[in-house]
Amino acid sequence: MSRLNKVVIPAAGLGTRFLPATKAQPKEMLPVVDKPAIQYVIEEAVSLGLTNILVVTGRGKRSIEDHFDRSLELEHLLQARGKSSDLELVYQISRISNIHYIRQGEPKGLGHAVLAGADHVGTDAFVTMLADDIMSPDSPLLRDMLAAHQQTGASVLSLMTVPPEQIGLYGCAKVVERDNSLVDIASVVEKPEPSEAPSNLAITGRYIFTCGIFDALRETKPGRGGEIQLTDAIQILAKREPVVGVIFEGGRYDIGDKVDYLRAVVELALQRPDIGPAFLPELKAILEDYSKETIDDLAR
Numbered sequence: 044m045s046r047l048n049k050v051v052i053p054a055a056g057l058g059t060r061f062l063p064a065t066k067a068q069p070k071e072m073l074p075v076v077d078k079p080a081i082q083y084v085i086e087e088a089v090s091l092g093l094t095n096i097l098v099v100t101g102r103g104k105r106s107i108e109d110h111f112d113r114s115l116e117l118e119h120l121l122q123a124r125g126k127s128s129d130l131e132l133v134y135q136i137s138r139i140s141n142i143h144y145i146r147q148g149e150p151k152g153l154g155h156a157v158l159a160g161a162d163h164v165g166t167d168a169f170v171t172m173l174a175d176d177i178m179s180p181d182s183p184l185l186r187d188m189l190a191a192h193q194q195t196g197a198s199v200l201s202l203m204t205v206p207p208e209q210i211g212l213y214g215c216a217k218v219v220e221r222d223n224s225l226v227d228i229a230s231v232v233e234k235p236e237p238s239e240a241p242s243n244l245a246i247t248g249r250y251i252f253t254c255g256i257f258d259a260l261r262e263t264k265p266g267r268g269g270e271i272q273l274t275d276a277i278q279i280l281a282k283r284e285p286v287v288g289v290i291f292e293g294g295r296y297d298i299g300d301k302v303d304y305l306r307a308v309v310e311l312a313l314q315r316p317d318i319g320p321a322f323l324p325e326l327k328a329i330l331e332d333y334s335k336e337t338i339d340d341l342a343r
């Protein structure tokens with residue numbers, strides 16, 4: 044098996060769930076504490092040796108490329124002002140990895156965005172990471188998925204148990220137990236009606252694919268919402284070759300969702316040694332200001 048180091052990061056969606064912030068800026072650039080969401084995702088990849096990164100962008104996504112590029116004016120200014128730690132921070136971002144870009148043209152769905160990576164990826168297995176799904180830095184998920192791929196040679200999905208009433212927000216997997224947290228995927232379906240869902244295992248934003256996914260995507264017709272759905276292509280793939288899943292718990296934030304975004308900012312700030320100790324008392328004070336009645340009122 045060739046060493047896996049290619050990553051496709053779809054970041055061309057419209058981010059309608061986060062309007063108006065996403066009207067003129069990509070949701071992938073929303074700051075989570077002090078870093079854009081996509082930087083967390085790219086750092087996660089690089090920390091596991093996945094250094095050949097293709098970001099799929101589209102209209103209005105220029106700031107993603109600018110963020111990971113050199114910023115000579117800013118570097119000169121910081122140097123002139125003697126701000127060496129800020130200078131290092133800015134310079135480091137442009138050295139994170141070997142990042143390539145391709146445009147999706149039209150946001151015709153997540154599956155369509157992944158297919159835009161076909162020429163870059165070729166016949167290797169590769170990782171797909173959604174730019175708006177960020178993981179807590181201590182999450183073992185992607186490492187476990189790479190181990191599962193190494194062990195099986197198969198495509199690997201990341202699966203999270205969600206409350207039954209929420210499964211209709213996700214792709215959903217029907218699985219057969221294998222060992223521990225590793226399962227075989229029997230079938231997948233995009234955003235099922237909760238009453239018809241085959242399980243409460245949601246497919247989340249980390250994937251490892253064999254190149255077979257590209258043929259499956261080419262055959263995938265527009266599905267839910269008229270989009271080329273990645274889940275529909277996975278269903279085709281799973282009929283042709285083994286696909287496995289790794290079940291994980293916690294440490295995942297969908298920053299395209301406003302409430303999950305807020306959870307990400309609070310939890311990741313608390314985990315930061317440079318910010319957490321100053322932020323925790325502030326957070327406690329805010330919560331103490333809310334009486335039990337007010338919290339009950341808000342929850343209604």
Ligand code: UTP
Pocket residue numbers: 053054055056057058059060061071099147149150151152153155156173174175299
């Ligand atoms: P989402 O479904 O969360 O993104 O796709 P969206 O369509 O931008 O969001 P909403 O529902 O309108 O708020 C997950 C990832 O896939 C990318 C998105 O940028 C996001 O990172 N994506 C989605 C594409 O690259 N192209 C698409 O056509 C759709």
